[in-house]
Amino acid sequence: MAPDIPLIATDPRAADALSRVRVLYTDLDGTLVAKGGSVLADAAASPSLVVAEQIVALNRAGLAVVPISGRGRTQLRELTQLLGWDGYIAEAGGIIVHGTGLDFQERVDLGEWPDDVAAPGLSPFETINQVRAAETLIEAFPGRVEHYAPWQLDREVSLLLRGCLDVAEGQAVLDTLPLPLDLVDNGMLRSYGTLTCRDMPPHAYHVVPRGVCKARAIDLDLAWRGLSREQAAAIGDSATDLQMADAVSVMTLVGNAFGSNGVVAGLEREPRDNVWRTAGDRTEGWAEFARVWRAAAG
Ligand SMILES: [Mg+2]
The missing domain is CATH 3.40.50.1000 (HAD superfamily/HAD-like)
Structure with a gap:
């Protein structure tokens, strides 16, 4: 408090x-x-x-x-x-x-992204998916992060995830990818979905172009x-x-x-x-x- x-x-x-x-x-x-x-x-x-x-x-x-x-x-x-x-x-x-x-x-x-960072014909959302940002986080933190279904679909600029993450630890994993990305904590959720973590309440997270x-x-x-x-x-x-x-x-x-x-x-x-x-x-x-x-x- x-x-x-x-x-x-x-x-x-x-x-x-x-x-x-x-x-x-x-x-x-x-x-x-x-x-x-x-x-x-x-x-x-x-x-x-x-x-x-x-x-x-x-x-x-x-x-x-x-x-x-x-x-x-x-x-x-x-x-x-x-x-x-x-x-x-x-x-x-x-x-x-x-x-x-x-x-x-x-x-x-698109924040600090250079103009040429997005592949031709791909949206920023698709560009983030191309470097496997969600999959990389899910592999790094098994049971602690997942897609926040069904709202992770129909997006243009950012990924939407649900999880129990230390934002600094998650950011360090994103920093290994060949695309400048930020992990953003967007507050507490009520449902764990299929997460297995119970040491903190579930939160919504976004993966956004760095600076957004x-x-x-x-x-x-x-x-x-x-x-x-x-x-x-x-x-x-x-x-x-x-x-x-x-x-x-x-x-x-x-x-x-x-x-x-x-x-x-x-x-x-x-x-x-x-x-x-x-x-x-x-x-x-x-x-x-x-x-x-x-x-x-x-
Ligand atoms: Mg809120």
């Missing part, structure tokens, strides 16, 4: 910073949605309008919300359209899209929208979400984030002065943030 993170609802410094915020980048799983994935539920997954009421209020106030998630493009487009928003960031920062209709615009970010991350995607998106870092906030629950603090003025962690080893280690490794927490978990924490933001933004 990292004790020094102030509550968003009671810190005047947060209210001051939020008064200038016009766009919120929100993680989905473990943050905007309840256990099981519903947005129409409280933190314990019972039916509730706690988040829906705040979404409507933010939309009425003209405050923009951009989902940013490890999920793929199709999943993000459907959710963004349903909730009345106008853009989204998919695959852990690799795909940035404005618009949910047929006239959408997109930017694909949520913070970098927010930088690109803010520039595209003509907004500054001072006009942006982010909310999430995982170690990779915490890095969004580099790109926004207000970073908020929902209460359940503090159950993640990666989040606590990240806070201890790199103290930051622009991170706040909610008292509530998941949807209830999201609604708590939204109420504070609306009050501060006037």
Whole structure:
């Protein structure tokens, strides 16, 4: 438990910073949605309008919300359209899209990859598969990592895995491959699938082109929208979400984030002065943030 993170609802410094915020980048799983994935539920997954009421209020106030998630493009487009928003960031920062209709615009970010790294005719996802990144991790950590079925399919920029990995150890294995790749911890899962590890909760992991991350995607998106870092906030629950603090003025962690080893280690490794927490978990924490933001933004 990292004790020094102030509550968003009671810190005047947060209210001051939020008064200038016009766009919120929100993680989905473990943050905007309840256990099981519903947005129409409280933190314990019972039916509730706690988040829906705040979404409507933010939309009425003209405050923009951009989902940013490890999920793929199709999943993000459907959710963004349903909730009345106008853009989204998919695959852990690799795909940035404005618009949910047929006239959408997109930017694909390949991080630090040189232009000629992807083989002709292959997507970045296929290029990562060509060097056997998933297979190499699975062989190095038997029983501790697997494809996160069925969502590992239909992807363009990143691999999606499930496992119980030390990220530094997994990264060292990826570093033996002839392609610059990063291993990203995208937070805790509820199901082990066919994993045999039981010494830590299962996590979702992404293998991305080196440098691709949520913070970098927010930088690109803010520039595209003509907004500054001072006009942006982010909310999430995982170690990779915490890095969004580099790109926004207000970073908020929902209460359940503090159950993640990666989040606590990240806070201890790199103290930051622009991170706040909610008292509530998941949807209830999201609604708590939204109420504070609306009050501060006037
Ligand atoms: Mg999450």
